[in-house]
Amino acid sequence: MMSPSLLMFLIFIAITLAITYWASKRSTGAGAYFAAGRQIKGWQNGVAVAGDYMSAASFLGIAGIIAFQGYDGFMFSVGWLVAYLTVLLIIAEPLRNAGKYTMADVLAYRLKPRPVRAVAALSTLTVSTFYMIAQMVGAGALVALLLKDSGISYSAAVIGVGVLMIVYVVFGGMLATTWVQIIKAILLMAGTFLLSILVMFHFHFSFSAFFDAVGQVTYHENGKEVVKDFLQPGLRYKPPYGALELISLGLALIFGTAGLPHILVRFYTVPDAKTARISVVWAMALIGSFYIMTTFLGFGAATIVGRDYIATHGGTNMSAPLLAQALAGNIFFGFICAIAFATILAVVAGLTMSASTSFAHDFWTNVIHRGVERKAGEEVRVARFAAFVVGAIAITIAILLGPAANVAFLVALAFAVAASANLPVIVLSLFWRRFNTTGAVAGLAVGLLASIGLILVSPSLMAVDPPTVTGAARHLIQAKAWFPLENPGILSIPLGFLGAILGTLLSHEPTSEDKFNELLVRSNTGLGAEKTSAAH
């Protein structure tokens, strides 16, 4: 018999494929393909941003970290919402006013387009691909686990997720991606809300009973029973580096979110800057409500299901689905699993979209062919091809790495690159008249290399494993880590800014200063901004 999970997976796939078919009939022309004709309404884009942003790492990962390490996991929840103030106050409106399809559009106004776009495209592809591989490995392990009754293997799950995301993006473009993200966000909010209500129902809607239980979480550690207060900080971030790690994580989230290419491209889908602003506020309402509810998901799993049971039934990432099973049985478990699946698909579709857009628009059209489309529609065709290639690469790497691979660091890496390479250059380009091409290239390169370099020598990849740890779970470099923090933000972000500032001061480019007024006026008023294009 078909399991409830599989049935709900199939329903979701059928609905999203129908949307893709509908979108493919409407998506003609570059504006329609890359930016959904810039006709997405404010609330729709807000919901889509939430759907684009809240990955499996937020839904399953956060519930798991809180269930296992209590309060410290909630620090991710806080940072992931508050980061949207940077998007709202600094990035969203100037980007919509001055850009067309990618973040590099904003840089190209006053700087030399070819070097800047080449490096910006490299940074975008790095962030998107790393983030995508992390999602794909997670997705494969998860789907295989969720659907193990149906006999679906890790590789089959990875290929399934990969093929679906390629289909959405290649045939449906930004319009289909948007609606997949909207549906996923609504499902995720509904599932999380239901789960939270059920947790509180379990405690007879008494918050004091709930928090009392959180104060006495019982589990086994090294064979001994321990009782811990999960509201107390310090279970994950311990001395000597815990405090620095928390600050470094905060920096990467606050400055990285506003530099994530797949979030930035969403602001090109709305008619104007005002709508972009409204959409961030909608996103903040949803994302904030969701992350507050991680209190119930995480602590609920810790108190109702328990660490011991979760550890032997799939591990931390299964905390939320197992909580659903404990509270309302197998059908609800299937529903929550289907939501987790939808969550992953919507995020990887957004990542594929932004990676292929950057390749086609920045690299192919503007770097290689100097801004000229040789044939009408070439940019869209190249983007579709790039989406296919990016998807195929992500599938291959995810299968080669296997389900046991340690990929959590890839998410930290994506945020670190976004915060250390992308954000400094966007901000300096918008606000510093003296800024120039050398500065932009230096900032992007230093931010990118510093993030990758520091993560390579961090405890995520460098540690001495006991001989009992084998295979993919072993650390890449068997030596004591040279850099003590998992998140390099505290060092790589200042380095990115420093690279951009030094590069600027050591060179001279009068045209960049002359053209600053154009970017200043465009980004602040919307004069000359890209208009809504008619969809058929």
Next chain:
Amino acid sequence: MSETTSGKIQLSVWDRVAASQEFKNLIARKKRFIVPAFLFFLVYYFLLPILVGYAPQLMARKVWGNVNLAYLFALSQFFMAWTIAGLYVRAGNDFDERSKSIIDEALIPRDAEGNIEP
């Protein structure tokens, strides 16, 4: 938009708008909201990891039942973010009106010296 056939030195529409009093007012208005809001949010947010990291005893203090200062301070961050977002939307209406009038002004056809054509 700023190119003309004559060889005369002239101001582009961008330079002309950038130099206008209306545009300077818009930028001043934006700065007056965004700079303090951004600094407040940075300070308020980073106080959380700093206090949790360096003053764990203070943060562990229980305020209501088992609920401690650390959790309440973390929860307050959500309301801080929503409040700033709400205030910004209100301020944004003023920016939109000013931007619109600047754009309307800029799109009036002009001759090479920047005078409005009769």
